Amino acid sequence: MKFTSTLALGIALALGGVSIAAAPAQAAQEEAKERKFNFSEKARPSLAELQKAAQAGDQAAFQTALAAAQAAAQNNDDRYVIAQFQLNNAIQTNNEDGKLAAIEAMIQSGGATQAELPTLYSNLGAIAYNKGDYAKAAQAFKQLLQLQPDNKDAMTNLAAALSQQGNPAEAAALVEQRLQAAEAAGETPPEGLYKQALALAYEAKSPKAIELTRELIAAYPTAQNWRDGLMIFREMRNPTGDANLDLMRLMRAANALNGERDYYELAEAANTKGLPGEAKAVIDAGVAAKAINATQPAFKDLLASASSKVEQDRASLPGLEKKAMASADGKLALATGDAYYGYGDYAKAAALYRAALEKGSIDANIANTRLGMALGLAGQKAEAEAAFKAVTGPRADLAGYWLLWLGQKA
Template sequence: MKVSKVALAAATVLGGSALVGTPALAQQQNQAQQNQQGQAQQPRLNLSRAEQAALNPLIQANAAAAAARQQGQTPDWAAVRALLPAAEAAARSNDAKYLLARVQLEVALGADDLAGQERALAALLANPSTPAAFAETLRSAQNNILNQRAEAAFRANDFATAERIYVQLQQANPNDQRIINNLALVRARMGNTEGALEPVLAQIRTAEAAGQRAAESLYQRAWRVPYAANQRPQALEALRRLLAAYPTPANWQLALDVVREGGGSDVGLLLDTFRLARVANAVRANEYLPFAASLDQAGLPGETKAVIDAGIAAGVLQASNGDVSRLLGVANRRIAEDRAGLAGQMAQARSASRGQPARIVADALFGYQRYAEAAEMYRLALSKGGEDANLVNTRLGATLALAGQRAEAEAALRAVTGPRAELASLWLAWLASRPA
């Protein structure tokens, strides 16, 4: 017997059903049914007489149950289920099994039987008689059920089951970022940081190998997973990749916050993070005043004034504000004397036995953007010794970076070790973002 797919759509009345948690399925099925009914030429299903005899009563009972549901009445799914064994025994061809699975899906939907829905969906997707367009709807429904099971397992702290299901989903939907993120989250909860990062980094590598950038959410996930596991080197490396792909002020602020957190009470490091924030156009509105106060305390009136002026120009500081007015007044009074004394300080630094005088005058020269002289003094401080080499190399690298001496800046920054290495790595990231 040949059964028209138009007749099938009218008989099974699947358009009104929807998987639990998947309301889009009903709309998709309705559209598929309308498309089928609107086509003049329909493929036909071939059934044997035995298959026809067993399936016809089943389809009629299913249609009656579906019609009752659409009319707000109670469907008689028990009558449909009673006819299933005979239909299952008779169905031998793919076409018959396709019709049978459609009804099994409808019955499972009517009974809110998630396991039955899964079985019917799997049968339909494995059946070559299932139309390709309908298969896409079925895959979406199957994915929704798997997501429900994975989420339920996650809520129950059954992370092994959640991971297994998300791996299955990710293999079927390799570009679905929500699935990738969920898989990473589950593995992170299992303590498997490397496994959590693997699907995320794979997506990033694929995009970058094609000369593109991955979605920002992937770069965000790539640093948050190791950060949560207290793996700072991996987190900072991922933050640098984030900055390379999305060098927004917000991402720079995020990266600098992580560095500040690792710096503890190091006032000098805090000051240097503010300097990089200013260069990267990432100073927050509420940071200008603390930045200027830190510079004032360090005895750097030139840079103090520059930061206050920048805050006023940005509209986030008011010259009439008491603290702003005080800092600006002090800076203005000191600048002339400070500038006049630089030459003498440089001479004294050259004749000093220790590096401290050279480092102090270099800091002042940096604030006045006299980068060539500042670099000379920082190098002198390194050669004379007695100073924190990591601090001096950080500032030397920043000075050379702003002076446009890229190779020399990179060499100085790569020489930084210890807690300041994180900040040095962000300066390197900023350098990498500049035109060659």
Template sequence: MKTISKLALAAVLATGVSGMALSVPAMAKDKKEEAKGGLKLSPEVLKAAQVAQPAIAAKDFATAEPALAQIDAAAKTDDDKYIGAALRYDLEQQKLAAAQAANPNAPINETVLAGPLDVLIANPSTPADMRGRYTYRRGALAFNGKQYPVAIQYFQKAKALGFTDPNLDLQIVKAKMESGDVKSGLADLDASVTASTAAGQKAPEDFYRYAISKANAAKLKPETFAWLQKYAVAYPSPKTWRDVIVTFGLQQNGVVTLDETQKIDLFRLMRQTKSLADQNDYLEYADSVNRRGLPSEAQAVLKEGMAAGKIPATNTMAKTLLADTGTAIRNDGPLSGLEKKAASNADGKLAAGTADAYLGQDNYAKAIELYRLALSKGGVNADDVNLHLGIAQAKSGDKAGAATSFAAVKTTPRLETAQLWTAWMNAPAA
């Protein structure tokens, strides 16, 4: 998410006096001219301003400085003070720009702009259409100085004054975030994203990543998870999905803490979203399901990784796992015998385990049948079975059935895993 860069607003928020015609005071002209409402400058101020203005435009700071000092000494009216502050603001902007051009890496002290900006904001002679601009620039000054509560006040005042800028709402968000009011900043950012979506415009990817980063750093787990889902739906690429899944439950200090069994369902989602990134992802996934007694799924994952060039053919662990899974598949034999036992068992545990094995073989019809049998017999973790039933239905193309099964999952962390699978079903094609 972009910040306000120093001096970036100079051209946009220039006072405009550099091109203003500074001539004889309006009071000395006829009534028709006076009615136009131009600046009525004191003679001393006008004379000094006519020297300062072209000197500033020419970057002749040595000439401009004493002329501005004369204006400050002679200023009596609001118009006098306005022209002095406006020219001072332009001069200081020019000096900062020149210093930055001479040494781009040197620190910039923008505090010199605060004085003239405060005068311009408060002065009755400041044109109404410029007051909001100066207020916004003053907010940017406070923001760059890490005075975030002050920046928020100026930004909100600029908005109330009618100033419009595509970055204004987002600068308020960032100021709130940096000041520690993360929840309010997230709510404002969500409103901005929602408004963009309603207008047919896609909010930038940086907005989602910024929200996730700030919410996660503040340990706001529900908010972090909500933004992870929004991000996955808005930008459903393999990279996005990997970032979302890893942040959710595969990294240390993730949104939730998962055991190995629960992580398998996230690896399954990574496989479904083509977001398994490297040999470590494939090998950890294959090793986990193999140790859980699902050699067919482990073997399929390994072969996919090798075919995609993600697992080198010389990888020792992959070779060992392939040999082990081949042996286990031969020793286990067909699953039909387990089906018969599952049907006669008093509870649904064997039915659920056999369904998991069928899911690993991509035999979704059989998996769905046995998950339903397990639920009807009971004696199983219903959330676990409903989650796996939903996965089987989703992969089979039955999105309506999957949505119902996922909605039946009620407890953390399976609830959130089910919601991620639901987000995948609802996301547009990558």
């Protein structure tokens, strides 16, 4: 992240007994207004020399005159205008250290108006941040927030500086505060704000990160956001086996599989679970999306393995379905439902998942998750929602992501 400062200070001095007209930073006022300064008699000659050196563009003479003026300064107005000269010179010479020193001098002079201080602190924070002085940047943004508690940019920038100082938890709380303020005002927060809050919460290993992934996906349901959100969920909760398979299936349903690794992981997991039809379908989808090259050894071998089993596997399903319906428990019904799901026969899969739930002796949370998946893919949204809402325990969060997908489904 790089902040942009908004400095645009211009100075027109009329030394010799009258006044100085100063135009403070443009962002600090609607229009420049003439300001009267009360210079000390001791500082006037030095100020005149400083103005002369500035107009001549002679850096050596300017630095000499600057030191002399600083030594001669007696009051706030003296110090403030000297710092303005210093700042203009730093801007003209693109001297970042000089800008920082000048802005700090303007603030410390006591001569800056209340209207100017927010812009000065904003620029001080921006320049310090870009130089890597995050402590100074954070302090500047805190001062700005004291002056303007509702300044959204200051809140976000302070969060960034705190994060760079190794304090992601405090930074995350600040960005979340801005999110909540926007939502309370009936606004949709910018996508970048959600992402900043999520990145900070994830860095802090906060459980809030999972909630933020859902908020991001709900507001901005892009394929990339779906993938990022689900990958963060996986890294934080570490689902394995069936839970990871169902997470990858959701990634596929949300069109969020991205690249060879994702397609291979899902296809390999399905094939290992004895679902060759699903494994082949995933690889075929990857080829169609031009995301994978099926002639590569890993995909070629996996496709050959799955394809060799498909005909026999599919032919066995009617018999397995009959046995499952006659079985005393729901284990075979659940497994046969998985097979039908893999072949895209969601109606039969749903019927078998319902049978598995009725017969029992299975994990009801797995069955309800997959019942919701099958019904959702079959277009039965109300029934799918009921199934997902029946999921409890460790799978509840995963079911929550499926519910989010269901709500976005046309």
